[in-house]
Amino acid sequence: xxxxxxxxxxxxxxxxxxxxxxxxxxxxxxxxxxxxxxxxxxxxxxxxxxxxxxxxxxxxxxxxxxxxxxxxxxxxxxxxxxxxxxxxxxxxxxxxxxxxxxxxxxxxxxxxxxxxxxxxxxxxxxxxxxxxxxxxxxxxxxxxxxxxxxxxxxxxxxxxxxxxxxxxxxxxxxxxxxxxxxxxxxxxxxxxxxxxxxxxxxxxxxxxxxxxxxxxxxxxxxxxxxxxxxxxxxxxxxxxxxxxxxxxxxxxxxxxxxxxxxxxxxxxxxxxxxxxxxxxxxxxxxxxxxxxxxxxxxxxxxxxxxxxxxxxxxxxxxxxxxxxxxxxxxxxxxxxxxxxxxxxxxxxxxxxxxxxxxxxxxxxxxxxxxxxxxxxxxxxxxxxxxxxxxxxxxxxxxxxxx
Numbered sequence: 001x002x003x004x005x006x007x008x009x010x011x012x013x014x015x016x017x018x019x020x021x022x023x024x025x026x027x028x029x030x031x032x033x034x035x036x037x038x039x040x041x042x043x044x045x046x047x048x049x050x051x052x053x054x055x056x057x058x059x060x061x062x063x064x065x066x067x068x069x070x071x072x073x074x075x076x077x078x079x080x081x082x083x084x085x086x087x088x089x090x091x092x093x094x095x096x097x098x099x100x101x102x103x104x105x106x107x108x109x110x111x112x113x114x115x116x117x118x119x120x121x122x123x124x125x126x127x128x129x130x131x132x133x134x135x136x137x138x139x140x141x142x143x144x145x146x147x148x149x150x151x152x153x154x155x156x157x158x159x160x161x162x163x164x165x166x167x168x169x170x171x172x173x174x175x176x177x178x179x180x181x182x183x184x185x186x187x188x189x190x191x192x193x194x195x196x197x198x199x200x201x202x203x204x205x206x207x208x209x210x211x212x213x214x215x216x217x218x219x220x221x222x223x224x225x226x227x228x229x230x231x232x233x234x235x236x237x238x239x240x241x242x243x244x245x246x247x248x249x250x251x252x253x254x255x256x257x258x259x260x261x262x263x264x265x266x267x268x269x270x271x272x273x274x275x276x277x278x279x280x281x282x283x284x285x286x287x288x289x290x291x292x293x294x295x296x297x298x299x300x301x302x303x304x305x306x307x308x309x310x311x312x313x314x315x316x317x318x319x320x321x322x323x324x325x326x327x328x329x330x331x332x333x334x335x336x337x338x339x340x341x342x343x344x345x346x347x348x349x350x351x352x353x354x355x356x357x358x359x360x361x362x363x364x365x366x367x368x369x370x371x372x373x374x375x376x377x378x379x380x381x382x383x384x385x386x387x388x389x390x391x392x393x394x395x396x397x398x399x400x401x402x
Contacts, residue, residue, distance in 0.1 A: 004028045006313060007140055007150035008120075009128045009163050011037065013299050014285025015156030016111035017306030020058050023118035025314045030148055031120050032140070034127030037112055041104035042182055042263035043299075045219045046195075046211055049098045050300030050377035052400035054307065059114055062097075062401065067106045069213050071099035071195045074372055077247050078355045080200035084247055085355075087362040089372035096399030099195070099376045101211045101219065107299075128157075131166045133279045137319075152322065153281045154309050156302075159268045161287040169275055176266030178206070178296050179232050181239050182221035183262045184213075189253025191218040196251050199358070202229055205348040208242060210251055217259070218252070223267065223296050228349070235264075269293040271301075271338050276330055277323030282309040290334060292381070294341035294348075300377055305330060340382035370395065 006022050008015045011033035022029045047055070062068045073090040091098040116122050123145055130141030137151040155163035164170055185191075191210040198208045206229075208222035222242060224230040230238055239262060242248060268274075268289035276283055284290070285302035292301065312326035347353040361371030373379065379394055380386065 001139075001147045001149050002030070003149045004030045004121075005150065006030075006152045006154060007032065007128075007138060007148050008154045008156055009140070010156035010158065010285070010287070011035070011112045011115075011122065011124070012041070012108055012156060012158070012285065012302065013111055014287075014302035014306035015154065016108070016115045017054070017058055017303045018154045018156065018284060018310040019115035019120040020111075020118045021307055021310035022313060023115065023120040025310070027313070029115075029120040030150070031112070031115055031122045032126050032128050032142055032148070033122075033124055034143070036124045038105040038109035041108060042180075042265040043104045044180070044182060044209060044211055044221060044296070045101050045103055045107075045213070046297065046299075047100045047102060047107075048297055048300050048377040049373070049399060051297075051303060052097050052100060054300060054303040055111075056400040058111070058303070060110060062100070065102060065106050065110055067103045067213055069101045070097050071101060071212065074099075074195045074197060074375065076358050077196065077198045077200075078358050079351070080198070080202070081246065087358060087368070089361065089368050089375070091372050091376070092369065092399065096402030098373065098378055098399040101195070101213055103213065103219075128163065131163060131281075133167075133281070137280050151280065152313050152319070154306070155281055155283045155287045156285050156306060157287055159266055159286040159289070161283065163281065164275075164283065164287060167278055167281065169278060174268075175226060177269040177291075177293060178223050178225055178267035179235060179264065180221060180223035180267055180296060181235060181262060181264045182219060184259040185210075185218045185220045185243075185252060185256050186216060186259045187253070187255040187257050188216055188218045189251065189256070191220075191251045191253070191256075192216045194251075198245075198247055199348065199354040200245070200247075201351045203238070204229060204351060204354055205345050206230070208245075208248065210248065220248070220252070225345070267291050267296045267298065269296070269338075271330070271334050276327045279323070280319040282312070282323065282326050284309050288330070290330070292341055292377070293338055294344050294381070295375075297377070301334065304333060308333065336386050337381035340385065344381075
């Protein structure tokens with residue numbers, strides 16, 4: 001049995017971020033993942049300003065990543081059909097990157113390489129299949145590899161977290177707050193350059209999207225709220241007709257062709273109710289249900305929770321002290337924004353609310369620019385409601401990689 005300071009279960013963004021910070025602080029770290037990277041991950045592939053800034057903080061460089069597509073504005077469509085209206089929301093120019101689209105197969109592999117470079121041991125193709133907890137830490141049984149002993153474990157193994165299941169903490173009736181669907185499309189027209197979002201009445205408070213990628217490709221999909229207008233059982237019908245909707249067809253162009261298979265995934269977004277720690281085990285990313293309830297974005301939140309978990313470990317103390325510190329920091333950074341997103345989600349459940357919200361955001365050049373920055377998490381969702389986060393320049397920060 002090998003012994004480490006920290007065992008990270010899951011090599012996605014949350015786990016890789018934790019491993020990078022811990023290894024750079026001199027902790028011995030092992031990352032376990034059942035997959036072999038690069039591997040595809042069903043996702044919209046969008047990176048918000050929050051995700052970009054945290055990636056830059058970790059040392060991630062965009063230039064070696066072939067699929068990295070910078071986004072400088074969003075086109076938001078409301079209404080649908082003959083009543084559709086489109087508005088352009090620009091992001092600041094010449095101040096760095098505020099949004100990007102990157103295939104997860106490339107993005108996750110690059111982050112995991114950072115963890116290796118920082119000094120973490122990475123075991124790909126080795127799943128954690130058993131776990132035991134005692135006063136001294138965690139014992140992990142690892143498939144096709146020697147077992148691991150660690151003082152702390154960071155569970156970054158997704159919404160269906162095997163670690164959570166092995167610990168008997170699973171809510172077997174839980175299926176996530178959102179259900180999302182994605183397919184790559186080649187031969188696209190204007191979608192190759194622009195990021196499009198459609199708030200159409202039958203999907204609210206969900207939406208459909210076309211996110212641009214290099215080489216005339218786009219990530220196209222839609223997400224619906226469980227319990228909303230569209231039953232999860234009817235999503236196949238929506239998907240079958242998605243590409244033929246007038247707005248989508250106009251954007252993608254006549255030569256657009258689907259590539260590969262359609263994929264679907266549930267999105268957990270209940271950070272206010274999630275179990276964040278259990279003895280010496282800290283849950284991060286989707287395992288902590290740390291996704292924005294308004295948009296379904298989770299990469300920025302995954303990176304943030306991974307970093308916070310690592311910082312809690314580095315600060316030291318008993319398992320209880322580390323867990324309490326991590327839980328406190330996650331709630332401090334994410335709870336108010338989650339509640340704001342849930343409230344706005346209720347507003348977007350109605351066509352009038354969606355139209356009014358986008359119309360108000362598009363009133364002036366100033367509102368258009370700042371609405372785009374708010375949408376892409378340049379500043380916190382609940383900034384106005386949390387005075388402790390008010391500071392000079394918070395609305396005028398440069399983007400990442402400036």
